[in-house]
Every structure is written in structure tokens, then in C-alpha cells.
Amino acid sequence: MPDHTNHGMQCNEFDSLLSDALDGVLSRAALDRFQAHARSCQACGALFAEVEAGRNWLKDLEEAEPPASLVTNILASTTGVDTQRLRSAAPTRQPRISWLEHVQAALLEPIWAMVRQPRFAMSFGMAFFALSVGLTVAGVKPADLRQVSLRPSALRHAYYNTQARVVRYVDNVRAVYEVQAALAGIKRNVRPAEPGPAKPTKERKNDTSQQPEQKQERNYSQTGEQLILASAHRGPCIGDCDLPVGSVTTYRRFV
């Protein structure tokens, strides 16, 4: 900007008074000089118009609405965690809790609801065995069991029906293998759906940055650990959660 004098005001002085002029805090005399310069100096007049327009755009910008879960998530990631150790570890994992809950609700809940129910049935193991043998013979995949009624009474009924045909065929050890195998099959069928949106993959690139470890920790830890935590919340686990990863191998060996 050329630094010339117009109406007793230099361009740099005009520049320094811009904010005050827009805020309406200039004295009468200063404002008169300011406006006179704006009229006579093309560069400063244009600048003033732009600055004013920019401010007006921003003034009209509405406040963004935070997500409804924000406060809850903040509280959960601060006071929700009691021990000092967790307080320093937890925060970075919290942000996507709602997302995980969503995944859990959408994908895991039906499976858990199904798997949980037979715990109340005394004959769960054998009934499940009988069912899965029957269904395997009929060419039904474990994932299709979702459609089958697993009420204890229904299971018991199915068990006794099938038992008539196959009960002498296997011993208890094989039954345990088969139950594990069926559950492992279900888990395998569920697993591919677990990875979330593209986000975690993108964030993984962050570890090339110079961010404090806590941020990297967030990126790495959240997906895996949260899922484990999520399953822990489901209440006491009996057979299903204790199911070792190795049971998949067992299944393959068995079949």
C-alpha cells in the first residue's frame, strides 16, 4: 500500500484505525478524518469495504450446534473415570464411544442376545450340539442360526427330537468341540462386519506426526480395546467369552 497522506491521514494510520472504525469507537474527529481518507484513497477505500464485508459475513454465521452426545462424552471421559491411572489413559479413547456403541448395538447386540439366552437353559450344550449337527447335515451355516428360535424350551425340544437320531453318534468331548466350533463359526461370520468407517485407517497415518503419544495412543487403542470393554459390559460371561481363538483351529481339525 502506498504510504501517502490524504486529508491529514496516512495509509498506515488508516490501517491501524480500521478495527476501531468498524467497532464504532473512534472519536467524531478521528472518524471524519478516517472517512475522508477512505473516500480519497482508492486502496484504503477498497480495503475498508472488504474488511467490512468480511466482518458482516462472519457476523451472519450461525453458531454451530454441538452433537447431543458431546456433554455426556466429555463427562464420561473426565469424571466418569475414577482412578488416576485411567484418567490419564482413558481420555483419548473416549471420543468415539458413541460410534462404538452404535456398532455394538447394530452388529453385536443380536448375536449377544442370542448367545446369552441359552445360559439359562440347563441343556444348552447338548441342545446346541444337536441343533448344529442337524443343521450342518442339512447344509445350514452357523450364521443362519440367527433365524432359529433359541428359547430354552425350543432348544430342548429340538434337542430331544434330534437326539433320537444322532445321540449315540458322539461322546461328550465331541459335543464340546462342536459347540465351540459352532460359536466360533458365528463369531467368524460376524467379524468381517466389525471394522468401522474409513476413519480409523485414515487416522493411523497420524503416527508419522510429532504429536504427543497420547494422541497416537488414541488412534491405536480405541478400536480394539473398546470392543473388549464393550463385551465385558455385557454381564458375566460363561462359555462364549472364554472361547479361545484356538477354537477356530479346533473346528477346522474336527471337520
Added chain:
Amino acid sequence: MEDVQVVAMLVRRCIAGDAAAWEEIVQSYNRRIYNLCYRFAGSADDAQDLTQEVFIKMYRTLSSYDHTKGAFVTWVTTITRNLLVDHFRKTKQDRMTDSMDTAASEHEDAQPLSEQIPDLSAPPDTRVRQREVSETVHAALGKLSPELREAVILRDLQDMDYREIATVLKVPEGTVKSRINRGRAELARLLQRTYRQVM
């Protein structure tokens, strides 16, 4: 903007372990911090994560707040701004990595603003129109350099005074004013270009 005594009391109660006091602080400041993060970082997801980070940091460092040294809102804004700087550096590095990975430049920056915005010529509804304008201004804000962007956000969207902004940004007030005006002017130029292209 805030009653110094009330805030000081809230902070003392928080430090003493009063969860209700903390919740009051979260309720009072979450919108403000979220908006600062959203306008600076650009994305709602990032804003949500950043806002949580801000509160976690606040929660851990609350005892270091000294109300005799400045307003609580200045302290909170400083924490937020520092996290935003980290975030900016991080994402900038990501962008560099991205462009090295993909070779071809698919930078958002390379795309004219007019291609990112909805058609402004025929919105039937004024509310829809209003939202589209907001999105356009928001997108233009993201085109400003971080120094200019933070200055105009703090002044025009967060209504802070120049002295507070100078404290947060750790630069003289004159610099603050100059950045605000350059930021506003740059924004107006970007939007003028956009609207001329679209209409």
C-alpha cells in the same frame, strides 16, 4: 462475559472434587469451545474430538488456573488454541504424506471454492439458503491461513476483545488487529469470487 467470583468458586469446587461444579463448567463452555474447534478445524468430527481433548486437558490442569491472572474464558481459549495448533500441524503433516502417497494433487485447496458449495442460484427455502450461505462462509474460513483464521474466529465468532486475543495468541494487540482485518478482507475476497462465479 463471566463473573470472576462465580467462576473462581466453581473452579475451587471442582478441584475439591465436586462433580456437579465440573458439570456446570462443561455445560457453560462446551458450545463455545466446540464452535471454536469447528470453525477452525472445519469438520464436526474433529471438532467433537478436539472439544473433548480440551475438557480433558482442562480437567487435569484446572488447579493451575489463577483467576487473578486473567479471565477463565481466556485460559480455556488458550488451551483450546494450543490444541488446535497441534491439530493443525498434525493434519498438515498428514496432507503432506497424503500428497506424497498419491503423487497426484487431490488437495481440497486445489479445488475452487465454487465447486465445493451447493448451487446458490435457486434455493427455494430461505432456511436452506441460509444454511448454504453458512456452509460457504465456513468453507471460505477454512481457506484462510491459520493465523488469520484464528484471529477472525476469536474476534467475530467468539466476541473476544483485542487484549484477550493478544493474550491467547501471545502477540501484540496491533498484530491482532492487523490479522483480523487481513482475515476479514481475505474472506470477503474469497466469497466475492465465489458468488460472482456461481451467480
